[in-house]
Amino acid sequence: MTRSSRNSDLEFQPVVGPRPADEIIAQVREHLQQGRLKVGSRLPSERELSSQFQVSRNSVRQALRSLANMGLLDIRLGANGGPVVRGGGAEAVLSGLSDLYALGTIRPEHLTQVRVLLGVEVVRLACSAFDDSELAVLRNNVQEASQAADAGDLARRTSLNLDFYRILARMTRNPILELLTDAVLVLTERFVEQTGRTSNRSVMPMRRKMLQLLEQRDADAAADVMRQHLMQLQRIYLKAAPAGNAGQASAAQASAPSRPRSAKTPAAARNAAAVD
Structure with a gap:
């Protein structure tokens, strides 16, 4: 298992705007883009981030949750947990x-x-x-x-x-x-x-x-x-393709009655419908 590493040189600037969570996200993304944060890097604790950004822990928590939803961070639990930079992002x-x-x-x-x-x-x-x-x-x-x-x-x-x-x-x-x-x-x-x-x-x-x-x-x-x-x-x-919203097709598909499938000959099996 790859262990996360703490970047002791990482520093964040106090947030002064009306949307603190957005500014926190922007600073974290800037550190990622500049290479100061890498895959596996562990951010400071929520308490430390609150002190560095000079905002409430609730604002820090909101920003970290958004970064996790973006696929940029993994919020780990336990004594060695906390926000860790994720790999890939797929x-x-x-x-x-x-x-x-x-x-x-x-x-x-x-x-x-x-x-x-x-x-x-x-x-x-x-x-x-x-x-x-x-x-x-x-x-x-x-x-x-x-x-x-x-x-x-x-x-x-x-x-x-x-x-x-x-x-x-x-x-x-x-x-x-x-x-x-x-x-x-x-x-x-x-x-x-x-x-x-x-x-x-x-x-x-x-x-x-x-x-x-x-x-x-x-x-x-x-x-x-x-x-x-x-x-x-x-x-x-x-x-x-069904008319209208493509995303609505799944509901119609799920409600459609299933039909019994007849046995196929080898030739029919080779040409049977598939996803390609």
Whole structure:
């Protein structure tokens, strides 16, 4: 377990404005941006912060809670607890996007547009950045997805289908692209579960073609294949999208009666609907 470290040189300035919590947040963020606070750094105690900022402990508590909700701090309990700088912050990005999606601010057309733009540039960059071991991981993913399709294992195939894009994002060596890809995929899965899955008929041929182009490091051709595939999915998803607020679809989906599923032949199982 990584131990948090206390930065003894860290000092905060007294707060003088009418919104003390906001000014506390601004000072903490400035220390993060300047590198004076790093992942694992432990802030002073609530009592010490109250003294440094010259505000009430309630104002400090409010600011720390907001910073925790942003994904910047982790409030730990116990003798060695207190506010500690978190690593990554992916949860905060996903949480914020999820809230906007649920509220209808992010609509299906926004989600699918970003997925096309992001997916195309990810594969283009991956073509020039990956190594052989990473390509082997991607090749194994495609093989396992094909086996899951043959076995009619819908849940595993869906998981592997989405992991394909995550592996590509890791191959770029760009943590921002990894974070954004993961957030978009989580929202995509949620959206597709509400509107209906896609046929697997075109997925595996696209995967195998992508592997071939990656092996050749043909970035333009790989980007073109990804663009065509994601735009096809975009048309399918938007056609199935419910009218009105996208976030309201989950309630309708939950209240819909379930239908019995008929047994599938091997060929039907391979082409059964999945999230991609």
